Amino acid sequence: MKKKLIMIILGLFISVPTLAVTNTPKQMVAEIIPLQKTDILLADQKIDLGFTEESILVNSTYSLINPGENNKKLKMGLPFLTKEESLTVWAGETEIETKYQPRAQRYFWEITLEPHQELTLNLDYRLPLTTDTQGFCSFGYSFPQNGFTLKEKAQFTLMVNFLNTHPGLIHSLTPGYQFKEDLLIWSFTDNREPLSIQINLKKEQQEWLQLLSPEEEQTIAILTAYEEYDKAISLLEKKQTEISKKEEKLALLHGQAYYYQKAANEKKALQLFNELINNEATYPRAYWEVGKSYDQHTGKLMNLLNQIQELKVHSLLQPWLKAKLPPEKVKPSPPEITIKYTTTNESRQGIILKSYLEDPDGDLSQITLNYQWEGETAQQIDFPLQPFQYDYDLVYFNPAPGPFKKLFYELTASDSAGHQVTTGKKETFYLNKNIESSAFILEGANLILGDYFPEEQNKVYKWFKSYLKMAKEAGFVPVEAKSPLFIFMGKEHDFYENYQGSLFVYYTASPFNPQETRIPVHRHFLSHWYGPGWHTLPLEELISLGDALLLNKGWQAQIFTxxxxxxxxxxxxLLCEIGNGHDYTTALANTFHLTPLKANFLTIWYLIGNYILAILIIITFAWLGKNGHLTKLFKGLS
Structure with missing residues (x-):
């Protein structure tokens, strides 16, 4: 399901709405601990967590080693359990008697290890899952401070086995995981940080339960409590006939598939899951179940992976499917950043930067904004990330240190595959608190529009965007390689009437006149690219050359071609020569050693010379044929 996180950061870091959930019920699988001082070593550990909707089924295997020359008797325990969470312990093939200490909230037992013996200890127990009101809870594994001494290079492995669940229920989890078949696995030798998996057990069912009346929802609750899933399915089928919206029909179909699975009718459930995918529904369970049925079918798995990515179903499903595919079939996708625009805030005290970031793999590891006001110290902020997030609307307010200041900024994003993308260094301009302005990042220029009425601003924006498009299509100036700044004003202000600086600041009277406006834009654009000589070029020459270079208009455009x-x-x-202060005639002579007249003649010949040659050849052959010269030529050759 597509998610969008909007992060609003005021000043340096005031408010960040996020989907993070805190204070949720936790069920942490604990590690065995010695209850007395011992030199027994803990070697490899393997923890298998069977994740169901009701509980975590724990199967833990520990390898203990007695490094000494004598028998070692050891009292050990497992904390954080209640007596109801019954524990079974096996030492090799022998079941060990355990006792429960209510005050300490732990089970304990005793074992004996012979000299140099390596003993495999196996523990089985069940941890029930309880959720908060929103359906969130978490489970994982914790490492005690008073645990066993680890053998050198001791291997730790934790596996999550999805029994009647799927990865789409996961809201967040500790990084460093990988998929092997349908198992989620952490494996390491050195790192002993806690592993945590946060899940939501209510959100999935809420997709269809929210479409029911309170009475119908209560009926479903009673039917499922008594495992009468066929009646629950019938209720949803009936409800499906009463509604018309496709999305709601698919949600109810999802509920039916879920209850068929509960009733152990896997064939019917898989049929409905396939139907959901064919209708481009975004329910992770459907893709999980269908994906498991596609094992060894590379083409089908690739199509499923592409659909998950395109529809932004749940990014944790993507590494799962990639692990099933040949490595050469899988290519990680880099993030993409689009800067929407910059604008002043309501009080006009600074600049708001707005951008959009999309990550097709949903595995972003960092989003960084570097910025610097003209004459001020460079700053950096890191945006907070949300696990499995595909896209972000990023909003950052930057208070201006004073009026008439340039702001330089750059957004960078990295993902877990090692990609790093950047917007490159961009710039915008803050006018002052009396001027309301909007800035637009376009291909080939940065545009600031200040103090316009909406309708007039729209005219200027559309014209300028069209101007850039024509300049790009003309192909004479590599427009996209630079981004000069253009400031257009909809009202007259004292500060720029006598402005002599390097910024382009231009007042456009209402109604907007594109023909007049193009002339100063030509000057600024070409001087930015090729030098200040374009600023002093005579008006008539500027119009002719500028229209040709940037709008592809007039005979001069043909000469330039x-x-x-x-x-x-x-x-x-040639263009740089004009920028250095030469007129067109001198620049043409210095570069191509041509006069304007000769350039005109060569252009005409370039355009129609081949046609003239063809006509002359046709006339010549016609004359030769009419006078019998061709006949004589052929006879002579024969």
């Missing part, structure tokens, strides 16, 4: 085809490097030098 010819010159660029002839030598694109010299063509760029």
């Amino acid at each position: 010819y010159l660029q085809k002839k030598n694109h490097q010299q063509f760029a030098v």
Whole structure:
């Protein structure tokens, strides 16, 4: 199911709405501990957690080693259990008697190890799962401070086996996991940090229960409590006929598949899960069950993986499916960052940066914003991450240190596959608190529109975006390689009437006139690219050259096409020559050693020369044929 997290950070870090859940009920699988001082070593550990909707079925295997020359009798225990969570302990093939200490909340037992003996200890018990009101709870594994001394390179492995559950129920978990077949596994020798898995056991069923009336929901609760799943299915089938929305029908179909599975009718459940996937539903259980049925079918697994990624079902399903596929079939996808725009806040005290980040694999490891106000110290912030999140709307408010300041910024994102993507260094401009402005990051320029009425601002924005598009299509200037800043104002202000700085600040009177506006835009755009000489170029020459270069208009555009085809490097030098203060005629002579007249003639020949040659050849052959010269030629050849 697609998730979207909106993070709003005011100032440096004031408010971050997030989906994180705290104070949820926890069931942590504990490690065995010695209840007396001992030199017995703990070697390999293997913890198998059977994850059901009701409880965690724990099977723990420990390898204990007596390194000494004498028999060692050891009293040991397992904390945090209640007497109801009955414990079975086996030493090799012998069951060990255990006792419960209510005050200490632990089971304990005794074992004896012979000299240099390695004893395998196996524990079985059940941990019930209880949830908070939202359906959240967590389970995992904790390591005691007073545990056994570890043997060198002791291996720890924890496996989660999804019994009547699936990875889509997981809300967050400790990193470092991998999938092997249908098991979620952590394996390490050195790291002994607690492992935690947070789950939601109510959200899935709520998808269809929320469509029922209170009476119907109560009936479902009674029927499922008595395991009368066929009647629960009938109720949902009847409800499905009463509604028309496709999404709601699919939710009820999901509920039917769930109860068929509860009733052990796996064939019917799988049929409905397939139907859900064919209708592009986004229920993780459906993809989990169908994916398990596709083992050894590479093509089907690839299609399922692509659909999960496209529909943003649950990103934890993606490494599970990738583990089933040949490595050469799987290619991790990098994140993608789009800067939407920047704008002033309501009080106009600074700049709000708005951007959108999408990660097709849902495995982001870091999102960083680096920024610096002109003349100020560079700053960095890290945005908080949400596990399995596919996309983020990022909003950051940056108070301005003063009026008329440039803000430089760059967003960087990294994922667990090692990809790192960046927006590159961008810039925007803060005017002052009296001017309301919006900034737009476009391909080829940064645009700031200040103090416009909405309708007039829309006209300017659309025209400027169209201008950039035409400049790109003209192909004379590599528009996307730079981003000059353009500031357009909808109202007159004293500060820029006599402004002589390097910024482009231009007042557009209402109604907006594109023909007038294009001239100063030509000047700024071309001077930014090729030098200040474009600022002083005579108006008539600027219009002719600018319209050709940036709008692909006029006869001059044809001449530039010819010159660029002839030598694109010299063509760029030509534009730089004008930027150095030469007029077009001088620049043309210095670079291509041509006069404007000769350039015109060569362009005409470039455009129609082949046609003229073809016509001359046709006329020549016609004349030769009419006068018998071709006949004589062929006879001579024969």
